[in-house]
Amino acid sequence: MMLRNVALSAVLAFSLGGKAQAENIAPTDVKFVDDTQVTASLTGVAGDPKAGREWYAGRKLGNCLACHVTSDLAEEPFHGEVGPEMDGVAGRYEEQQLRAILINSKKIFGDQTIMPGFYSLDVGARPAEKFAGKTILTAQQVEDIVAYLLTLKE
Amino acid sequence: MKLFSTKSTALFGLTALIASTVSSPVLADADNNKLVIDGTPLVTDVAAPADSELDRLYSGWRFRSAETQSLQADDFENPAMPFVDTGADLWNAADGSEGKSCSSCHNDAEESMKGVRAEYPKWNAKLNKPHTLETQINECRETRMGAKPWKWESGEMLASTAYIGLQSRGMPTKVQTTGPMAKWHDMGKDLYYTRVGQLNMSCANCHEEQVGKKIRSDHLSQGQINGFPTYRLKWGGLGSSHRRFKGCMDNIRATPFKRGSDEFIALEVYVAARGTGLSVETPAVRN
Numbered sequence: 001m002m003l004r005n006v007a008l009s010a011v012l013a014f015s016l017g018g019k020a021q022a023e024n025i026a027p028t029d030v031k032f033v034d035d036t037q038v039t040a041s042l043t044g045v046a047g048d049p050k051a052g053r054e055w056y057a058g059r060k061l062g063n064c065l066a067c068h069v070t071s072d073l074a075e076e077p078f079h080g081e082v083g084p085e086m087d088g089v090a091g092r093y094e095e096q097q098l099r100a101i102l103i104n105s106k107k108i109f110g111d112q113t114i115m116p117g118f119y120s121l122d123v124g125a126r127p128a129e130k131f132a133g134k135t136i137l138t139a140q141q142v143e144d145i146v147a148y149l150l151t152l153k154e
Numbered sequence: 155m156k157l158f159s160t161k162s163t164a165l166f167g168l169t170a171l172i173a174s175t176v177s178s179p180v181l182a183d184a185d186n187n188k189l190v191i192d193g194t195p196l197v198t199d200v201a202a203p204a205d206s207e208l209d210r211l212y213s214g215w216r217f218r219s220a221e222t223q224s225l226q227a228d229d230f231e232n233p234a235m236p237f238v239d240t241g242a243d244l245w246n247a248a249d250g251s252e253g254k255s256c257s258s259c260h261n262d263a264e265e266s267m268k269g270v271r272a273e274y275p276k277w278n279a280k281l282n283k284p285h286t287l288e289t290q291i292n293e294c295r296e297t298r299m300g301a302k303p304w305k306w307e308s309g310e311m312l313a314s315t316a317y318i319g320l321q322s323r324g325m326p327t328k329v330q331t332t333g334p335m336a337k338w339h340d341m342g343k344d345l346y347y348t349r350v351g352q353l354n355m356s357c358a359n360c361h362e363e364q365v366g367k368k369i370r371s372d373h374l375s376q377g378q379i380n381g382f383p384t385y386r387l388k389w390g391g392l393g394s395s396h397r398r399f400k401g402c403m404d405n406i407r408a409t410p411f412k413r414g415s416d417e418f419i420a421l422e423v424y425v426a427a428r429g430t431g432l433s434v435e436t437p438a439v440r441n
Binding site: 081 | 368
């Protein structure tokens with residue numbers, strides 16, 4: 001019986017993406033090195049740039065285009081101008097830096113930055129109930145977007 | 155603040171956005187268009203008061219597309235005008251146990267309501283807090299007319315605030331911020347600079363620090379409220395400034411305050427004061 005349950009959960013976990021969630025680093029446990037880098041993968045699973053491209057553009061996910069012009073996504077309308085362009089970003093930052101910026105940009109750029117922390121519970125006052133205690137992106141979505149950004153070379 | 159160092163009237167089609175990847179940075183500031191309605195010029199930019207966080211004040215009209223701008227510049231095109239007509243009818247319609255209408259006491263709105271919008275929210279000693287136009291209307295309805303109060307965002311309320319507001323069109327925004335209003339102004343200012351929601355942003359992050367830039371399809375303005383209630387094309391109707399505040403807070407994934415709450419009244423006081431000297435544009439048209 002117990003064995004069957006274990007087998008069942010294994011099947012379920014696989015069907016939910018085939019990625020074990022147990023070893024994910026929690027938002028509160030992320031270690032920033034020199035306030036500029038997060039060296040360890042949040043999940044231990046290599047990021048998928050194709051999925052990352054989707055999370056990056058998704059309005060209810062990263063919604064990164066709201067602020068960043070990104071020529072690779074020229075087919076998507078309405079690229080914002082609030083943040084820097086992402087073209088060639090792979091030549092400007094290392095993987096560890098991109099991960100850190102995505103997780104909590106305020107650690108890197110300072111409290112003044114408008115950029116949200118996408119894997120941080122350090123949020124503003126009065127979070128909507130629906131989002132309270134939750135991060136904007138999951139650990140794997142962050143890894144996937146990092147992998148996507150690393151494809152944006154000049 | 156150096157946000158308005160260049161002026162452009164660029165139209166922002168997709169082509170322009172893609173083009174902006176080549177020549178950076180492109181700042182789409184307020185344009186130089188002039189708003190004249192029915193032969194009367196309106197003030198859509200003005201030097202900021204000495205204590206302002208802004209260098210120069212710009213109406214949201216100056217950030218909108220030529221199409222949206224022209225809708226507001228012609229009363230025959232302005233989609234808010236049928237609601238204003240309803241407001242005029244309501245002004246003269248008796249309601250409640252006393253059999254009175256607004257005009258029973260205030261006669262001709264074109265005379266008696268001139269300048270009212272420009273001064274609201276306005277301190278009310280009896281209430282010991284500021285009246286918004288909405289709460290003032292409802293006080294009249296309840297105490298003078300014996301009528302039921304209207305809901306904040308009801309068709310009747312919006313038609314009436316649009317009609318009353320129109321009587322001040324072209325007059326400079328001038329709300330009191332001293333004396334008993336100072337507390338409300340300062341509470342609004344605190345809210346304006348408080349980061350809220352999962353996205354962790356304050357009003358100032360966008361409407362002070364990023365003015366003129368595109369955020370998705372929207373062109374960030376100073377968030378001035380001199381045209382409320384405003385006909386928003388996205389809404390397909392009129393809405394109050396408190397509805398707009400709520401919309402922003404929802405976008406930032408924050409729990410919004412309620413329309414008519416002390417917090418939103420304080421925010422209205424502060425944001426109105428940030429637009430001191432801009433013409434009342436009620437009813438404005440925005441995207």
